[in-house]
Amino acid sequence: MILEVCNVTKKFGGVTAIKDTSFHVKAKEIYGLIGPNGAGKTTMFNIITGNYEPTEGSIKFHGQKIDGIKPHKIVHRGIARTFQNIRLFKSMTVLENVLIGFDYQATYSYFEAIFRLPRFFKEEKRVKQRAFEIMEVLGIAKYADELATSLSYGQQRKVEIARALAANPQLLLLDEPAAGMNPNETHELAELFFKIRDEFDITILLIEHDMKFVNKLCDRVMVLDYGKTIFEGDIKDAIKDEEVIKAYLGDFKHA
Ligand SMILES: Nc1ncnc2c1ncn2[C@@H]1O[C@H](COP(=O)(O)OP(=O)(O)OP(=O)(O)O)[C@@H](O)[C@H]1O
Structure with a gap:
């Protein structure tokens, strides 16, 4: 089990x-967190990422308690x-925005960076190469030197996803990734998430309102309503519940 949310109250x-x-997510699963506006979905994300502490309950990642740990x-x-x-940096290019995601992984010291010592350059090259690999998978490498905010909404979402992937996560949390996209873009995005899951060998937990998208993509879902779990299990059963x-x-009738 990669993620366990245990009796959380906020x-x-x-x-x-x-x-x-409570719910749990298995490794390499694509798991959906769904529910009407104000149901508590974003709050749940903020608890998992350490932005909020739960009032009660705990979060385990690979079996280890992570609630109370700082976001970084x-x-x-x-x-x-x-x-x-x-949330992209407006004055930065696509590449620069993606590079931000790597910062914490730098293996050179502050001293080596200031004096531009060889390890600094080696590390910079490695990180840039990895950024291009990630952008290639997401189909945005061709925009590397363009201002991120000059891209279409759908492409900007991909830049944000690329930046998150730069942190080399095992679990990726996506808050309404298909919001504001047209049906073609949504279809393409679902295919992209399958590709991301397989190529980066990661687990995805996503919040989404577009039920067609959820139905296509998710293995299992948790449905929240006014902070309470009303369903947890297979998406096929959720749409009949x-x-x-x-x-x-x-809304599910359209799924
Ligand atoms: N920082 C906060 N302070 C006070 N109340 C909050 C805070 N964050 C969320 N809430 C409240 O908690 C409830 C759940 O909000 P949350 O944003 O988690 O819902 P959501 O399911 O993500 O909704 P949406 O789909 O609209 O994004 C709402 O009643 C909201 O007003």
């Missing part, structure tokens, strides 16, 4: 955003994420 003052929720240390452990609203259909006001 309260913000009087608001209970997540209530006694969780990235070191092997969990990277993208955000609901694209009465309570899930009710919470989604029939």
